[in-house]
Amino acid sequence: MIVLAIETSCDETAAAVVQGGREILSSVVSSQIAIHAAYGGVVPEIASRKHLESIVPVINQALDDAGVGMGDLEGVAVTRGPGLSGALLVGFSVAKAIAAARKIPYVGVHHIEGHLFAPLLEQPVAFPFLALVVSGGHTHLYHVEGFGHYTTLGRTIDDAAGEAYDKCAKIMGMPYPGGVLIDRMAQSGNPDAIRLPRPLLRDGTCNFSFSGLKTAVLQHLQKHPVTLPGQEADDLCASFQEAVCHVLAAKTEAAIRQTGAARLVVAGGVACNSGLRSRMKELCGKAGVELFIPHPLLCGDNAAMLAVPGDYYLTNGFASQRSLDVTATWDMDLIKESMK
Ligand code: KG4
Ligand code: ZN
DSSP states (O other), X not given: OEEEEEEOSSSEEEEEEEETTTEEEEEEEEEOHHHHHTTTSOOHHHHHHHHHHHHHHHHHHHHHHHTOOGGGOOEEEEEEESSOHHHHHHHHHHHHHHHHHHTOOEEEEEHHHHHHHGGGGTXXXXXXXXXXXXXXXXXXXXXXXXXXXXXXXXEBSSOOHHHHHHHHXXXXXXXXXXXXXXXXXXXXXXXXXXXXXXXXXXSXXXXXXXXXXXXXXXXXXXXXXXXXXXXXXXXXXXXHHHHHHHHHHHHHHHHHHHHTXXXXXXXXXXXXXXHHHHHHHHHHHHHTOEEEOOOHHHHSSOSHHHHHHHHHHHHTTOOOOTTOOOOSOOOGGGGGGGGO
């Protein structure tokens, strides 16, 4: 099936053409980051308006790059949620309009389903697998038995890992989104320089908490201000990264023990992080678990990833109704109910 995939849940307008749910014919991502950076974070109203401006050119570019026309499309996969409602509505309305005009099916996909299946665009991953999804809005451990069959093993009880990175960067005076900048500076810093907390490390669950870590960074900076760039700032970034990666790895290890998983997928924007990537390789090497982390281009928000579950749903009779609406929040564990 040739599927057009569309993603507008936050600050990236993205479209892709994917064949058979695996082969990327094109993938276009238009980022609004530079616009939102001036406000220190994503402004929902601006995001919706920018999606409106970009969505048609981005889709046309994806079709051109793939060398296909509207008439070649056999289905549409689009992010239905979670995300900013106004932003989601732009992509969702366009997806429905294309499906109606071309008389082809469309399916509304969970944004995180896209993230956790991104590795399948590069290589096969057999079910079941354990998935750690780390993004700006999510830090979740899922047991994945098949498309649509997800069980949450653990989740953040406050900030997501990406949110913690971005907030810590902001406190240090870096522009939004600072996750990638902290990662870069951490590489020249000493991870043992500053002792930061490891929240919920020994609570016996697979849950996470990152808001206390952000507070600890703030309190450290009040006593020991740092200037950018500089060795002290690099040390703080390295110590912060060490704390985040330590907790992510420890909880993932607990989930591997709990499920006996043979495969681990790490996905979402924070899966670009160099510290996390090497920590996960080390963990999986020791535990004898096969590790799948997508190329950084497929870790951040993109539309191609949505076509993986999208193609499955469309070819297995799970197309969405025309009356379906977007949803700002959506529990992944509830999807299996709709597949009975
Ligand atoms: O998955 P994503 O692109 O969008 C959401 O669905 O949220 O993730 C974006 C998040 C941001 O918080 C960003 O700072 C973080 O991923 N991120 C990183 C890195 N690259 C992106 N965090 C730490 N290290 C990185 N290298
Ligand atoms: Zn995302």
